[in-house]
Amino acid sequence: MKMASSSYSNPPCAACKFLRRKCLPDCVFAPYFPPEEPQKFANVHKIFGASNVSKLLNEVHPNQREDAVNSLAYEAEARMKDPVYGCVGAISVLQRQVIRLQKELDATNADLMRHACNEMANNSTLPGANPGHNENNPGFYYPSNYNPWSGGPSGDHDQGGGSSV
Amino acid sequence: MTLKGGASQACAACKYQRRKCKPDCPLAPFFPADQPEIFRNVHKLFGVSNILKILKGLHPNQKPIAMRSIIDQANMRDWYPVHGCYGLIQNLQYQIQQAKEELHAIYGQLEMYRQQNQISPVPEDVPSQLELGMAPPNGSLPLFHHTQQQYSAVAALPIPPNHCSNNGGVAGYDNSGDVVPKDNVENALWMQNQYANYSSGSTIQIAAPQPLDVQQEIVQDYDELQPFFDTIDDAQSYMDSKEACDSSSESSLKDTRQSIEHAGKNELKSAAACFSLTSVN
Numbered sequence: 001m002k003m004a005s006s007s008y009s010n011p012p013c014a015a016c017k018f019l020r021r022k023c024l025p026d027c028v029f030a031p032y033f034p035p036e037e038p039q040k041f042a043n044v045h046k047i048f049g050a051s052n053v054s055k056l057l058n059e060v061h062p063n064q065r066e067d068a069v070n071s072l073a074y075e076a077e078a079r080m081k082d083p084v085y086g087c088v089g090a091i092s093v094l095q096r097q098v099i100r101l102q103k104e105l106d107a108t109n110a111d112l113m114r115h116a117c118n119e120m121a122n123n124s125t126l127p128g129a130n131p132g133h134n135e136n137n138p139g140f141y142y143p144s145n146y147n148p149w150s151g152g153p154s155g156d157h158d159q160g161g162g163s164s165v
Numbered sequence: 166m167t168l169k170g171g172a173s174q175a176c177a178a179c180k181y182q183r184r185k186c187k188p189d190c191p192l193a194p195f196f197p198a199d200q201p202e203i204f205r206n207v208h209k210l211f212g213v214s215n216i217l218k219i220l221k222g223l224h225p226n227q228k229p230i231a232m233r234s235i236i237d238q239a240n241m242r243d244w245y246p247v248h249g250c251y252g253l254i255q256n257l258q259y260q261i262q263q264a265k266e267e268l269h270a271i272y273g274q275l276e277m278y279r280q281q282n283q284i285s286p287v288p289e290d291v292p293s294q295l296e297l298g299m300a301p302p303n304g305s306l307p308l309f310h311h312t313q314q315q316y317s318a319v320a321a322l323p324i325p326p327n328h329c330s331n332n333g334g335v336a337g338y339d340n341s342g343d344v345v346p347k348d349n350v351e352n353a354l355w356m357q358n359q360y361a362n363y364s365s366g367s368t369i370q371i372a373a374p375q376p377l378d379v380q381q382e383i384v385q386d387y388d389e390l391q392p393f394f395d396t397i398d399d400a401q402s403y404m405d406s407k408e409a410c411d412s413s414s415e416s417s418l419k420d421t422r423q424s425i426e427h428a429g430k431n432e433l434k435s436a437a438a439c440f441s442l443t444s445v446n
Binding site for chain 2: 046047048049051052055056059060064067068070071072074075079083084085086087088089090091094095097098101102104105108109111112115116118119
């Protein structure tokens with residue numbers, strides 16, 4: 001009686017299972033699309049296509065492929081749930097939130113500096129005030145001056161030689 | 166490849182595929198012939214058939230918006246082949262988390278100052294703060310209270326667990342341990358804000374090396390889309406990337422994020438600038 005060789009081999013990855021093909025040992029999808037997560041590949045395949053994903057994975061370094069697959073899976077799921085905006089809508093929302101928080105930080109820092117100035121003025125006017133009294137004053141909390149919006153895109157250093165086809 | 170009779174030039178999509186560009190070509194409005202690199206990026210990531218499938222089920226008014234987001238996404242993937250838009254989202258979320266932690270610390274200090282002003286009485290031989298032109302000792306700061314309310318509202322927004330360290334003790338801080346809970350009310354608020362922003366006449370511009378001025382003409386009036394967006398189901402949560410960020414890759418994502426912060430922070434900030442919202446007209 002013949003024994004099925006497939007019973008002794010690794011189960012096919014989610015990609016090969018979806019595509020109904022034999023999962024070879026050198027399958028590019030196998031490390032990143034385990035059979036326990038069929039929906040992950042289904043989403044990626046539906047939005048981007050298996051061939052596009054395969055080409056993209058072959059263009060990045062092997063130790064970056066897992067990150068690439070995860071980002072593709074995220075974007076695919078976002079596009080599935082929102083065909084109009086996909087994950088790009090989230091970017092605009094987050095950008096607004098960053099700007100709002102930055103404004104709040106600036107205003108709050110101004111408040112803090114005003115309080116700190118008042119505290120220092122009170123301490124300096126108190127008779128016999130000891131220098132140790134200033135231990136309660138932690139000092140200024142330096143304002144955040146990071147500006148996320150500066151310049152234009154300079155690309156990823158991982159990008160190898162452009163994307164000319 | 167030109168049409169007979171000297172008609173308009175084939176669009177970039179048809180030119181790339183080396184086929185005749187029909188007058189009713191669905192991709193022609195979005196891929197002008199003089200900007201082939203746009204279609205190249207989109208084709209590389211999505212493919213023509215997938216783009217058409219995405220557009221197929223959309224309302225005609227939504228198609229330009231969808232194409233704009235598709236083009237943006239493809240360009241981001243071209244600039245950042247590994248992380249694409251997801252890397253930018255993570256970076257923005259990290260910035261938000263940092264800002265919130267900083268705000269929390271500042272509010273703590275402000276509260277301390279306020280309590281000190283309430284507890285410590287002003288000595289009689291010291292000029293009053295009012296005489297000195299300063300705020301009263303127990304003075305309430307409208308700005309502080311206002312921003313405090315804002316902070317509570319901001320803190321209620323969902324934050325992915327990758328960036329937060331167990332809610333930091335902030336009241337109202339929602340951290341369910343998920344990337345973004347699917348049925349989170351705040352997520353619904355976030356969705357409403359998203360569509361409201363898009364419907365307020367603003368659009369995402371890409372400050373690409375070749376400005377996409379032509380794309381702006383394609384975008385229709387977003388005010389007409391407001392009634393449609395209000396009916397969006399709150400269950401449409403797409404920030405839940407639980408499947409995308411499984412535990413096996415979480416450490417690599419963190420390492421990658423650190424590398425992003427260290428080496429690519431400036432680049433991602435620059436890329437974020439590309440998505441800066443501007444108002445139409």
